Amino acid sequence: MKKSILILFVPFLIQSCNSSGSYKDVMDEVLKIHDKVMMDSELAVRNRMKLDTLSSNMESLAKTKPNLDTLQASKKIKQLKSELDQADNKMNAWMQGFEVEPGKKSNDEAVAYYKEEEKKIKALDSLYLKVIKQSDDYLNELK
Secondary structure, rough: HHHHHHHHHHHHHHHHHHHOOOOHHHHHHHHHHHHHHHHHHHHHHHHHHHHHHHHHHHHHHHOOOOOOOOOOHHHHHHHHHHHHHHHHHHHHHHHHHOOOOOOOHHHHHHHHHHHHHHHHHHHHHHHHHHHHHHHHHHHHHHO
C-alpha cells in the first residue's frame, strides 16, 4: 500500500521540482516594483513643475544668479524636462501593455511573462532614478 501511494506522488514531486514557481510570486514582485516606480513618477512630476517654474521665471533667476548663463540654463532645463517626459511616456506605455492577469497562459508561461515584465519595470525604475537625480542635482545648483 505504501509503495502505491509513493508511486502516485512521484509524478507530482517531479513536476514541483521542474516548475519555475508560482506566477503569483513573480507578479507580486513586479507589482511591488511598479508601486515604487509610481512614487518615483510623482517625484519626476514635482521636478518637472519646478523646472517649468524656473523656465518661465528666467529673468528673476538671472537677477538672483548674475553669473548664470541663462541660454545654457534654458537648454539644460529643456533637456531635463524632455528626459522626465520620456520616462513618463515609457512608464505609461509599459502600464498599457502590462497584463495583470495571466489569461490562458500556463503557470510556466505566466512566470516567464512576469519575469520579462520584471526586467522592464526594473529598467524603468533605473531610468526614473537617473533622471530624478539629474534634475534634483540641477535644481540644487540653481538654489
